[in-house]
Amino acid sequence: MWIFFRTHCFCPQEKYAISKRSASRRAGDEVVTTKSGHKTYGVDWFFSSLAQRPVKGLAFFALSLVGLEQRQSYPLRIEQVIRPVSEAKAAPPPSSSGTKGKRGRPKGSKNKDKTQVNLSRELLHIRGMLSALLSTMGGTIPLEYLLLDGKFGHNNAVQMTRQLGLHLVSKLRYDSALYLPYQGTNSRRKYGDKLNPRKMPQQFLCHTTTEEDWRIDYYQVQVLHKEFAQPLNVVIVLKTHLKTQQQGHVILFSSDLELTYNQLLDLYSLRFQIEFDFRDAKQFWGLEDFMNISQTAVTNAVNLAFFMVNLSRRLLRDFRQEQHPQFSILDLKACYRAFKYVDEVIKLLPQKPEPILISRILNQVANLGAIHSVPVTGISPE
Numbered sequence: 001m002w003i004f005f006r007t008h009c010f011c012p013q014e015k016y017a018i019s020k021r022s023a024s025r026r027a028g029d030e031v032v033t034t035k036s037g038h039k040t041y042g043v044d045w046f047f048s049s050l051a052q053r054p055v056k057g058l059a060f061f062a063l064s065l066v067g068l069e070q071r072q073s074y075p076l077r078i079e080q081v082i083r084p085v086s087e088a089k090a091a092p093p094p095s096s097s098g099t100k101g102k103r104g105r106p107k108g109s110k111n112k113d114k115t116q117v118n119l120s121r122e123l124l125h126i127r128g129m130l131s132a133l134l135s136t137m138g139g140t141i142p143l144e145y146l147l148l149d150g151k152f153g154h155n156n157a158v159q160m161t162r163q164l165g166l167h168l169v170s171k172l173r174y175d176s177a178l179y180l181p182y183q184g185t186n187s188r189r190k191y192g193d194k195l196n197p198r199k200m201p202q203q204f205l206c207h208t209t210t211e212e213d214w215r216i217d218y219y220q221v222q223v224l225h226k227e228f229a230q231p232l233n234v235v236i237v238l239k240t241h242l243k244t245q246q247q248g249h250v251i252l253f254s255s256d257l258e259l260t261y262n263q264l265l266d267l268y269s270l271r272f273q274i275e276f277d278f279r280d281a282k283q284f285w286g287l288e289d290f291m292n293i294s295q296t297a298v299t300n301a302v303n304l305a306f307f308m309v310n311l312s313r314r315l316l317r318d319f320r321q322e323q324h325p326q327f328s329i330l331d332l333k334a335c336y337r338a339f340k341y342v343d344e345v346i347k348l349l350p351q352k353p354e355p356i357l358i359s360r361i362l363n364q365v366a367n368l369g370a371i372h373s374v375p376v377t378g379i380s381p382e
């Protein structure tokens with residue numbers, strides 16, 4: 001996948017970020033396809049946010065490069081998630097009959113170094129994948145950002161990302177306790193006033209827009225969070241219904257304090273591009289349909305599906321640059337299927353037709369199953 005991307009898809013003038021999602025067959029963080037049976041390697045029960053319940057299937061981590069200008073995602077590394085037996089729910093420990101300990105911080109305890117964290121099994125898996133991908137790339141592309149969903153909006157994910165020399169872009173819980181840095185003279189005090197995301201000071205307002213009956217306010221501020229080791233660059237998106245005054249908000253953040261509010265918003269929105277990887281892999285390239293059960297066969301089938309995502313996007317680029325901007329994957333499959341059908345039929349003829357007749361046949365057959373009819377004259381099946 002990396003060699004194909006570097007050779008055929010890489011644009012030297014474009015900047016890239018790494019995006020991670022979990023894909024599953026079940027294919028997605030929460031892109032899910034159920035899987036029956038017991039013999040497929042790695043089959044287990046995984047939670048589906050779409051179904052809002054655990055479903056039986058296979059799970060995969062996927063790392064993609066996302067172009068910041070073309071806004072296109074290219075999957076480069078996919079690994080299966082194998083849940084160990086030790087993760088099964090253990091019986092709760094028996095409750096002690098003794099008195100409960102005192103509330104609050106124990107006397108004499110020292111502050112912990114929040115940069116020294118114990119990574120979960122999931123974060124260790126992601127770090128291993130990132131390290132392997134960065135090693136494969138060998139510094140060919142300068143990367144700065146890792147885009148993760150709100151599940152990884154915590155200090156451990158930030159520290160894991162910083163260990164690899166990247167900045168994290170993610171989302172915090174809506175009820176996160178955020179504090180301004182203390183500006184007074186007390187050298188022992190670190191945290192200032194607590195922020196209310198729905199009553200932000202006007203000094204932090206960056207932009208306001210209106211969409212139908214909603215007013216959307218964008219605030220940016222550098223804050224402290226008691227669970228994080230360093231200050232965070234936070235963007236709060238506050239939506240207010242103009243008639244009912246109903247409000248809702250999201251809190252995006254990055255460990256890069258230099259990002260502007262619109263850059264941070266744009267980076268986080270790029271995460272959604274990887275969803276199109278899963279959609280194409282499932283709908284067109286067999287991610288949902290393979291029947292393999294052994295470890296190697298499952299790995300090959302899944303990686304082939306994602307490789308075809310990259311290959312089809314490279315082919316689509318050529319068609320769309322030739323004045324066919326609406327050319328789709330269905331059109332692409334119809335076109336190349338036509339080349340195969342015509343080639344097989346011509347082999348049965350006692351005499352090969354003239355090239356102009358072959359061209360007319362190709363145009364006719366290629367557009368039988370196409371959504372957008374386009375001339376295919378001069379396009380080589382190679």
